Amino acid sequence: MKYKSQAVAKPYFIAAIGLFLAQVIFGIILGIQYVVGDFLFPEIPFNVARMVHTNTLIVWLLMGFMGAAYYLIPEESERELYTPWLALVMFWIFLIAAALTVIGYLAVPYARLAEMTGNDILPTMGREFLEQPTITKVGIVIVALAFLFNIGMTVLKGRKTVVSLVMLIGLVGLAFFFLFSFYNPTNLVLDKFYWWWVVHLWVEGVWELIMGAMLAFVLIKTTGVDREVVEKWLYIIIAMALITGIIGTGHHFYWIGPPEYWQWWGSIFSALEPLPFFMMTVFAFNMVNQRRRNHPNKAAVLWALGTAVLAFLGAGVWGFLHTLAPVNYYTHGSQITAAHGHLAFYGAYVLINITMISYAMPLLNGREANSMRSQVLEMWAFWLMSISMVFITLFLTAAGILQIFLQRYTETPLPFMVVQEKVALFYWLRVISGLVFLGGLGTYIASFFVAARDAKYPQPIEIGKVQPSPAAV
């Protein structure tokens, strides 16, 4: 850690991991409800558990992005954060707002929550992923504005690098497109059309800029490869992300009312959406192969390479699988969508955040890397979580193919609930994979405690001691 104010990133990272744990626990509840329909009913109905699952995901990813920005922007700008105290105040506001929202979901019926929070004044609730009460949404906007001010001023007053600029463009875009969550007309087609301006233009648009900047930063630091090379890659990756991703939004407009020409625009451009992810994979492996130093934090490098590979698989390959309109006609809104959603979010955005946390946390704790024991635990966590998530994806894909065949493709289509029972085996297998994932996450969390203990009571002999690294990167 080069600048004192980078320390504000730490609470963001800790809260992010805490919320991640909550997300996974609720994910397992949902998985069980898929096969034991009345599990926790009526106390925690499926829709409530799902809101907690998806909303904690969104909040912890945002927390991770913010923590990452607070960590990397001062270092890139070569100066302290503009107002460190504001970052801490915003952390608590964000965390408390998120906690109150989740408590609201769990404690009272959703309709009551809508009433209590004055949803009728400006109705924005009850749309997928945007279930937060309107006042929570307003809170998110306030936190985002204060955050952008803080980051923006730091960038303006300091050294301007491509990494910090791309990060900033991504974060401004994130805040801007969130504003469409306040537009909720009665016209269902318009509602859905602009809902995608938040959801798609986030995850297949500006978030890719944030992800690219974070990956570039960690690779510059851990490989020591010339910044010029990394920056050229970063530009071309994010160029491809936006060139394909913006018109690629069309793949959501096939069946919700807009004209049929979106089937052409959406199919052609979203078929190209795997490209930026493929380039990210090539980029990450190239940089690591051309490394000029061996960074002692091996775990961070593993997370970074894992991000590139699994983002390509989840967002790229599993996205392409069902993006062409004639295919999507059958797959739309099936378990195929769920399969893609899981691996894409895990591969791209969960892993990029863990990559950053894994790289930055030891430095925030005053050491370049954690003990080897702790890193080995992290690597176990990586493989446990990644392999179980790949299996979750494969089981959901199998369930999806069967579902589509039985419900949509045969001469004698069966009702939804009948089909759900026929594919239950795959839902059971998914729950088992989910438990392994939880074990992986537990291992990851344990690695922090092992690292802290090993730092306190250092081992006399370090096995596999690494070269002292060149100071200037």
Added chain:
Amino acid sequence: MAQVFTKSMARNIFYGGSVFFILLFLALTLDTSFALPERDQRHQLDLSTEVGQRIARGKELWETNNCIGCHTLLGEGAYFAPELGNIYTRFGNNKEAIKAFIQSRPAMGIPGRRSMPQFNFSDEELDAIAEFLKYSSEINTAGWPPNIQG
């Protein structure tokens, strides 16, 4: 990458490409907004009519009870419960059948099985929800879903 391809070229592709495709996206959006009145049944939404009021109320109830947390609507939402974009036609173009189904859900669920919660809607609220679902089923969705099962 060879040196003939410089960082400033990469930067120009990023800025030029992004601006171009944002403008193209906005142009397509504009064209879509001209085409939508023929497709999205907006004439039904007139708030000076009783049907329009019921649809607006129905959508509000759809949202404040988080129906999308289990169901899909035009294929979007959760995949835990049936698609409702065509429930009106699946229930034989019968709003009463939709109302009866929602009303009949057991409050304590069904042992071992998925069951929709009992929301205790009033008759007026049930009318509104059924009207909203009827309106949803009449949107031009380019022939989706593939069959009546959704």
